[in-house]
Amino acid sequence: MAPDDFEYAARLMKERSGLVLTRDKGYLLENRLMPVVRQHKFKSFHELVAALRTGDAALQSSAVDAMMAKDTAFFRDWKPFVHFAKVVLPNITHARREKKLFRVLCAGVSTGQEAYSVAMTIRDAAQQFSGWRAEIIGVDLSPTAIAAASNAHYTQFDVQRGLPIKSLLRSFTKDDAGWQLNSDVRDMVKFQTWNLLTDIYPLGRFDVILCRNVMVYLDLQAKIDLLQKISRSLADDGVLYLGTQEPLTGVSAAFRPVNRDLGIYAVHRLDKVVLSSLAVPQKH
Amino acid sequence: MKLCLVVDDSRVIRRVAAKIVQDLGFDVEEAENGRKALNACAIRMPDVLLIDTEMPELGGIATAQALRKMPGGDKVVVVFCATENDPHFIRAALEAGGNEYIMKPFDSEIVRSKFLLLDLLG
Ligand SMILES: C[S@@+](CC[C@H](N)C(=O)[O-])C[C@H]1O[C@@H](n2cnc3c(N)ncnc32)[C@H](O)[C@@H]1O
Numbered sequence: 001m002a003p004d005d006f007e008y009a010a011r012l013m014k015e016r017s018g019l020v021l022t023r024d025k026g027y028l029l030e031n032r033l034m035p036v037v038r039q040h041k042f043k044s045f046h047e048l049v050a051a052l053r054t055g056d057a058a059l060q061s062s063a064v065d066a067m068m069a070k071d072t073a074f075f076r077d078w079k080p081f082v083h084f085a086k087v088v089l090p091n092i093t094h095a096r097r098e099k100k101l102f103r104v105l106c107a108g109v110s111t112g113q114e115a116y117s118v119a120m121t122i123r124d125a126a127q128q129f130s131g132w133r134a135e136i137i138g139v140d141l142s143p144t145a146i147a148a149a150s151n152a153h154y155t156q157f158d159v160q161r162g163l164p165i166k167s168l169l170r171s172f173t174k175d176d177a178g179w180q181l182n183s184d185v186r187d188m189v190k191f192q193t194w195n196l197l198t199d200i201y202p203l204g205r206f207d208v209i210l211c212r213n214v215m216v217y218l219d220l221q222a223k224i225d226l227l228q229k230i231s232r233s234l235a236d237d238g239v240l241y242l243g244t245q246e247p248l249t250g251v252s253a254a255f256r257p258v259n260r261d262l263g264i265y266a267v268h269r270l271d272k273v274v275l276s277s278l279a280v281p282q283k284h
Numbered sequence: 285m286k287l288c289l290v291v292d293d294s295r296v297i298r299r300v301a302a303k304i305v306q307d308l309g310f311d312v313e314e315a316e317n318g319r320k321a322l323n324a325c326a327i328r329m330p331d332v333l334l335i336d337t338e339m340p341e342l343g344g345i346a347t348a349q350a351l352r353k354m355p356g357g358d359k360v361v362v363v364f365c366a367t368e369n370d371p372h373f374i375r376a377a378l379e380a381g382g383n384e385y386i387m388k389p390f391d392s393e394i395v396r397s398k399f400l401l402l403d404l405l406g
Contacts, residue, residue, distance in 0.1 A: 073393075073397065075397075077400075078397070078400045078401045079400075156369065156387055157391070157394070160386060160387060160390065160394040160397075160398070161393055161397050162397040162400075162401065164384070164401055165374065165378065165384050165385040166378070169371055169374060169378075174369065174371055
């Protein structure tokens with residue numbers, strides 16, 4: 001790959017998504033963009049980059065979309081979702097007993113599994129929430145991921161990664177091509193394409209934000225900015241879930257760890273008493 | 285170390301499953317049908333039974349039912365691992381004593397995530 005093709009493509013990715021690509025990631029760029037090269041019948045990666053340079057906005061968006069790592073799973077890492085069910089939901093039922101409304105944002109939701117895991121957890125706790133309104137919003141930069149999320153149709157492999165068999169039987173219907181999520185859970189979630197480099201306050205305030213396995217790819221400044229925006233969009237007693245492999249240490253003072261290993265953080269405005277009540281149960 | 289008994293009449297599948305479960309930190313024993321599995325359980329009760337449903341001599345569902353009646357057999361985590369993906373069949377298998385169900389074909393990530401949610405991994 002010509003060095004200035006790499007430079008151009010890497011800069012495009014960084015500007016549009018915050019994704020950092022170091023020089024050694026040339027192979028990744030080429031691998032991920034090959035489908036775009038083929039789809040648009042370019043003869044080479046170089047030709048694609050030449051077309052991107054002309055400023056073709058639709059092509060640029062497809063390239064950025066294609067470049068995103070979209071790996072995800074239902075109940076990814078499992079334990080954070082146990083914490084959500086056992087600790088956060090009961091806290092919310094208590095703290096929001098007047099308003100009877102709570103809102104969850106999945107930022108960087110990819111193909112929807114994360115948001116639907118939240119929805120199934122809430123649905124399973126339904127007795128606590130009768131008469132409540134739960135709003136779950138999933139956003140992602142990638143229009144293809146958001147389209148898949150809205151379709152809520154998954155392969156047999158997808159529905160086995162992290163999803164308990166009982167949840168599969170309860171919430172999905174099998175068809176020839178895979179498994180379709182039933183409308184009771186599907187209707188609990190709204191999806192939107194959204195770039196997290198832009199403001200997120202138009203999405204409103206949230207009681208819980210999941211932004212898992214998104215920041216690992218972002219450059220430091222984008223990470224700092226995003227955490228700042230998230231802290232402003234979270235309620236004072238709100239909870240942030242990051243990936244289990246992305247510690248916040250040294251990146252943001254706006255949050256305090258509830259459980260670093262599980263990637264669970266509380267807003268710093270919080271007093272100690274509430275914080276300790278967020279502690280992870282020892283055994284579940 | 286926890287013990288996982290892998291039961292399948294296909295030697296290839298037993299090997300693949302055994303390798304995955306070993307990598308998750310389990311001791312592994314293998315059996316090629318339900319009857320041999322129950323014999324193995326009588327000698328040393330496993331922590332986890334990863335078992336196919338369709339096998340000659342004794343299938344997985346009958347094996348699970350028999351296991352549940354053995355001393356200590358109620359504590360074993362039973363994970364069915366079978367080709368059948370019909371929801372009615374799966375439901376029946378769970379009612380007969382299964383804790384989880386994996387549909388073939390499977391891979392290491394599926395097994396890992398199912399073991400994680402069954403609280404089997406440290
Ligand atoms: C690895 S996936 C993680 C999915 C899910 N949160 C999980 O943990 O399983 C990362 C997602 O972040 C999205 N993403 C990356 N940069 C983004 C940005 N600037 N704005 C919105 N979404 C972005 C990608 O499109 C991708 O779907």
